[in-house]
Amino acid sequence: xxxGIYGYGNLGKGVELAIRQNADMELxxxxxxxxxxxxxxxxxxxxxxxxxxxxxxxxxxxxLVICGGSATDLPQMTPQLAQNFxxxxxxxxxxxxxxxxxxxxxxxxxxxxxALISAGWDPGLFSLNRVYASAVLPNxxxxxxxxxxxxxxxxxxxxRIDGVKDARQYTVPCEKALTAVRNGxxxxxxxxxxxxxxxxxxxEEGADKEKIxxxxxxxxxxxxxxxxxxxFVTEEELKANHSGLPHGxxxxxxxxxxxxxxxxxxxxxxxxxxxxxxxxxxxxAAYARAVYRLAQRGESGCRTVLDIAPSDLSPLSSEALRAxxx
Amino acid sequence: xxxGIYGYGNLGKGVELAIRQNADMELxxxxxxxxxxxxxxxxxxxxxxxxxxxxxxxxxxxxLVICGGSATDLPQMTPQLAQNFxxxxxxxxxxxxxxxxxxxxxxxxxxxxxALISAGWDPGLFSLNRVYASAVLPNxxxxxxxxxxxxxxxxxxxxRIDGVKDARQYTVPCEKALTAVRNGxxxxxxxxxxxxxxxxxxxEEGADKEKIxxxxxxxxxxxxxxxxxxxFVTEEELKANHSGLPHGxxxxxxxxxxxxxxxxxxxxxxxxxxxxxxxxxxxxAAYARAVYRLAQRGESGCRTVLDIAPSDLSPLSSEALRAxxx
Numbered sequence: 315x316x317x318g319i320y321g322y323g324n325l326g327k328g329v330e331l332a333i334r335q336n337a338d339m340e341l342x343x344x345x346x347x348x349x350x351x352x353x354x355x356x357x358x359x360x361x362x363x364x365x366x367x368x369x370x371x372x373x374x375x376x377x378l379v380i381c382g383g384s385a386t387d388l389p390q391m392t393p394q395l396a397q398n399f400x401x402x403x404x405x406x407x408x409x410x411x412x413x414x415x416x417x418x419x420x421x422x423x424x425x426x427x428x429a430l431i432s433a434g435w436d437p438g439l440f441s442l443n444r445v446y447a448s449a450v451l452p453n454x455x456x457x458x459x460x461x462x463x464x465x466x467x468x469x470x471x472x473x474r475i476d477g478v479k480d481a482r483q484y485t486v487p488c489e490k491a492l493t494a495v496r497n498g499x500x501x502x503x504x505x506x507x508x509x510x511x512x513x514x515x516x517x518e519e520g521a522d523k524e525k526i527x528x529x530x531x532x533x534x535x536x537x538x539x540x541x542x543x544x545x546f547v548t549e550e551e552l553k554a555n556h557s558g559l560p561h562g563x564x565x566x567x568x569x570x571x572x573x574x575x576x577x578x579x580x581x582x583x584x585x586x587x588x589x590x591x592x593x594x595x596x597x598x599a600a601y602a603r604a605v606y607r608l609a610q611r612g613e614s615g616c617r618t619v620l621d622i623a624p625s626d627l628s629p630l631s632s633e634a635l636r637a638x639x640x
Numbered sequence: 641x642x643x644g645i646y647g648y649g650n651l652g653k654g655v656e657l658a659i660r661q662n663a664d665m666e667l668x669x670x671x672x673x674x675x676x677x678x679x680x681x682x683x684x685x686x687x688x689x690x691x692x693x694x695x696x697x698x699x700x701x702x703x704l705v706i707c708g709g710s711a712t713d714l715p716q717m718t719p720q721l722a723q724n725f726x727x728x729x730x731x732x733x734x735x736x737x738x739x740x741x742x743x744x745x746x747x748x749x750x751x752x753x754x755a756l757i758s759a760g761w762d763p764g765l766f767s768l769n770r771v772y773a774s775a776v777l778p779n780x781x782x783x784x785x786x787x788x789x790x791x792x793x794x795x796x797x798x799x800r801i802d803g804v805k806d807a808r809q810y811t812v813p814c815e816k817a818l819t820a821v822r823n824g825x826x827x828x829x830x831x832x833x834x835x836x837x838x839x840x841x842x843x844e845e846g847a848d849k850e851k852i853x854x855x856x857x858x859x860x861x862x863x864x865x866x867x868x869x870x871x872f873v874t875e876e877e878l879k880a881n882h883s884g885l886p887h888g889x890x891x892x893x894x895x896x897x898x899x900x901x902x903x904x905x906x907x908x909x910x911x912x913x914x915x916x917x918x919x920x921x922x923x924x925a926a927y928a929r930a931v932y933r934l935a936q937r938g939e940s941g942c943r944t945v946l947d948i949a950p951s952d953l954s955p956l957s958s959e960a961l962r963a964x965x966x
Contacts, residue, residue: 331897335778356899411962432966439772439907441966442950446765448965449926449953450919452661496912571657571922573682577914579922581765584910586822588903593776596897596905600775620951620961624768627775635946636737639774640758640767 321381328595419616447567454569459487463561477521506539561590647707654921745942773893780895785813789887803847832865887916
């Protein structure tokens with residue numbers, strides 16, 4: 315299948331690399347809002363086009379993977395592009411998913427295309443696991459822990475403080491809380507109970523470090539409700555030790571069975587990722603395959619990962635999957 | 641939906657308890673090959689019928705959950721019952737799944753019923769995770785570890801030895817192998833490298849313990865290829881400390897992404913179960929819901945867990961799932 319990439323940041327680059335790992339996929343081109351000649355791809359021979367030329371390629375793209383931001387790009391892009399393409403996006407503003415779904419569903423149904431929104435790992439693989447676990451353990455309580463990993467939003471928030479040159483923030487799951495859940499204690503936990511925040515900060519010469527640390531730790535929503543540590547480092551140290559984009563996390567669901575709920579049952583799903591955008595991109599590629607299959611079967615409208623059967627993600631036939639993986 | 645249970649051993653009892661946890665399900669009856677009056681259910685007011693009367697209930701069962709053994713029961717029962725009922729089974733002979741699938745598919749298609757085979761956790765939830773992980777990490781290597789848990793087959797094998805009164809065998813995942821996989825070392829491991837076997841054995845008076853231990857440790861297929869420990873206990877100790885049926889295990893998939901495969905990505909799925917049959921039963925109940933939904937949509941034929949979208953397992957609507965779980 316011929317895949318187009320719309321948007322070429324970290325995620326778009328990840329999709330480019332993901333396509334190389336899938337023998338049944340081919341990258342037909344990258345679409346960008348920047349001047350096309352300013353981009354240099356990781357793959358030789360793949361053309362870069364101006365985003366506004368996308369409609370010329372209506373018949374040469376099987377699935378378009380939209381790699382825009384959730385705040386302003388995707389709410390516009392996905393419904394619009396779904397009028398002419400089968401699309402996948404990674405919309406991750408949890409609270410706005412049903413609104414986004416409706417807009418995309420309308421566009422896709424009207425034009426007879428298939429769209430899949432909110433692919434990735436959260437929303438995405440973590441969501442799947444919350445649904446599977448709650449269906450299997452109806453009295454279960456589920457917990458999601460994020461990290462250890464870099465939060466771009468929190469890093470950006472630190473960078474906006476006066477006197478800060480650069481920063482990197484790690485979200486770290488709290489081991490004590492994790493252990494309590496694994497032990498079946500079913501604790502009541504706030505997000506702040508579940509996570510700590512580690513900040514590595516580069517300041518401008520002469521900046522007041524104490525004041526900056528205080529500003530970080532008391533920042534509402536971002537840090538005030540968490541145990542936050544601030545470590546000042548040099549620009550070189552930040553580059554050497556904190557330039558990756560690792561992430562991950564755990565979804566846990568603990569429930570009981572038995573005539574008197576005497577048996578504890580625990581389901582745990584854990585991701586440990588050296589590269590958050592590349593892993594997310596790999597998930598998008600797998601769901602692009604599913605979108606292609608659904609389109610081939612004549613389906614239309616919007617879907618999420620919850621609507622897709624696992625077999626539609628795999629290049630193997632159903633018979634091979636039953637023989638090898640079931 | 642009205643659920644019938646066909647077969648009332650540990651698994652059937654588990655399904656009875658699982659139905660209590662699902663507000664949209666009702667147990668309409670239990671079918672048994674034993675004299676019906678010899679069974680006493682955990683639930684008051686639910687009738688027990690002789691298995692050979694099953695066809696009388698063709699119109700009063702929405703989904704029949706078949707709780708028979710994989711060796712001889714299910715290969716006969718499931719294709720036969722699928723001629724008249726929507727059914728779910730837990731067929732777990734991995735090597736024979738495609739054969740079983742074909743027989744059930746033919747019967748179900750011909751009669752216009754929906755059948756789902758091989759539900760449970762392995763095959764079942766573990767299979768799902770193997771498929772999801774391999775689709776997301778095409779170059780990934782996956783590993784399945786079982787335990788710590790009771791293997792009924794291995795316990796039975798010990799019981800057949802002369803002089804043995806009773807026995808309980810635990811399959812235990814090897815921590816060193818698990819750690820190597822979690823560290824991304826992608827080791828080559830045999831089943832024997834991944835597991836050790838712990839045996840708790842009660843012998844008859846005057847039995848030769850040394851000889852029995854030797855017979856266990858050298859038993860081909862079951863123990864010879866494993867690091868096996870044998871501990872002799874009294875009947876009381878076995879009852880007090882080893883009467884449960886815990887189990888569990890881990891599916892791990894490690895792969896890489898990046899232009900030079902420089903980023904390691906790890907997916908881990910872990911189950912820790914106090915009761916293997918009750919957890920399996922809960923999985924069967926969730927898939928009974930999916931079978932009911934497919935039947936309502938007019939589908940027919942055989943399915944496995946790989947063919948079912950996660951949303952069909954949940955009592956919640958798609959919109960509620962997107963709002964609460966995605």
